[in-house]
Amino acid sequence: MLPFLRADLAQLTAYTPHPEATAAPPPDLDRLDTNECPVDLPADLKQKLAWTYETLIEANRYPDGGHDLLKSAIAEYVNESVPVTAAFTPAHISVGNGSDELIRSLLIATCVGGQGAVLVANPTFSMYGILAQTLGIPVISVGRRETDWQMDLDAAQAAIAQESTPPIRVVFVVHPNSPTANTLTQAEQEWLQSLPSDILVVVDEAYFEFSQTTLAAQVHQRPNWVILRTFSKAFRLAAHRVGYAIAQPQLAAVLDKVRLPYNLPAFSQVAAQTALEHREALFEIIPTLLSERDLLLDALAQMPALQVWPSMANFIYLRTRPTIHTETLWQTLKAVGTSVRCTGGGIRLTVGTPAENQRTLARLQDILAQPPFQQ
Numbered sequence: 001m002l003p004f005l006r007a008d009l010a011q012l013t014a015y016t017p018h019p020e021a022t023a024a025p026p027p028d029l030d031r032l033d034t035n036e037c038p039v040d041l042p043a044d045l046k047q048k049l050a051w052t053y054e055t056l057i058e059a060n061r062y063p064d065g066g067h068d069l070l071k072s073a074i075a076e077y078v079n080e081s082v083p084v085t086a087a088f089t090p091a092h093i094s095v096g097n098g099s100d101e102l103i104r105s106l107l108i109a110t111c112v113g114g115q116g117a118v119l120v121a122n123p124t125f126s127m128y129g130i131l132a133q134t135l136g137i138p139v140i141s142v143g144r145r146e147t148d149w150q151m152d153l154d155a156a157q158a159a160i161a162q163e164s165t166p167p168i169r170v171v172f173v174v175h176p177n178s179p180t181a182n183t184l185t186q187a188e189q190e191w192l193q194s195l196p197s198d199i200l201v202v203v204d205e206a207y208f209e210f211s212q213t214t215l216a217a218q219v220h221q222r223p224n225w226v227i228l229r230t231f232s233k234a235f236r237l238a239a240h241r242v243g244y245a246i247a248q249p250q251l252a253a254v255l256d257k258v259r260l261p262y263n264l265p266a267f268s269q270v271a272a273q274t275a276l277e278h279r280e281a282l283f284e285i286i287p288t289l290l291s292e293r294d295l296l297l298d299a300l301a302q303m304p305a306l307q308v309w310p311s312m313a314n315f316i317y318l319r320t321r322p323t324i325h326t327e328t329l330w331q332t333l334k335a336v337g338t339s340v341r342c343t344g345g346g347i348r349l350t351v352g353t354p355a356e357n358q359r360t361l362a363r364l365q366d367i368l369a370q371p372p373f374q375q
């Protein structure tokens, strides 16, 4: 260990979205492990972006550090999903280099320097815990009940009542949750609403375009709530790293205060604006993905080796029956051409193209009919 580094960093490993399987994956791997949209931008949009780069973007100049055009376009888009009386302005929006940057900015603004701890309910998105640890922020975890993956609200309430040092300053939830694909229940929403105003509630709506359910309107009544969204999933821009927060202007301004001044490259800003302009065309694939998800769910539910849960997103969470080793199944599946995510004691499977989904089902059926899975 380098003697000038913080000792607590020795415990950390760098985030890898694709942890190494023991067998080398085939080159034409079906990548169903990171919940992206399975198809690229349409060719005409890519051409438009290439033209923009050639003619409008000055590579020698810094990008717009205030993201003004993009924030206006985002506010307009967000307003389509809230009542007119709950409309947002660009001042309610802060844009990040992926929602990952916004998560980190929120942690910097609330907990850094021994000021606070965060609460998560596992299994959930791992980035909250990882980013907190890199900043030396304690992470308090509670569980979820396995019938419907609702968080253990008694344990969560007890953790908050315990008044730890430092106190819990942030609660992270995903709506719908990753990897378990369930939306927040009424009881969970009521519990979040009951939290005192000195605890920040972060509702991550990365999969909003699939679930079509949002708590954004709550932000108007609750200065301690922030909604996170991303361009990495339904908008097909994972390569460009754009996410945004919806919060009261006071909090949105703080997010801008703690971030890097030019956090979003000019090309990414233009890509996000272009995707917003063409959202109707981009979202045409969503009904197909949702019906593919339901077909996958039906087929997986027929496999006695697996247990599946309903999904409100573009991915499916499953667990194997106790006789079956989840990691072995995951590695075997990868070795024959489907990469999925092994997480939270189960497997998270992204809904792919119809062809990818058929191959996945055929591979699973094949694998589960043979040793060591079928004795």
Ligand SMILES: *Cc1c(COP(=O)(O)O)cnc(C)c1O
Residues within 6 Å of the ligand: 035, 097, 098, 099, 100, 101, 125, 174, 178, 204, 206, 229, 230, 231, 232, 233, 238, 241, 242, 243
């Ligand atoms: C995919 C995902 C994101 C997106 O993160 P970006 O940094 O915007 O790519 C955020 N939250 C959750 C829960 C996700 O699954």
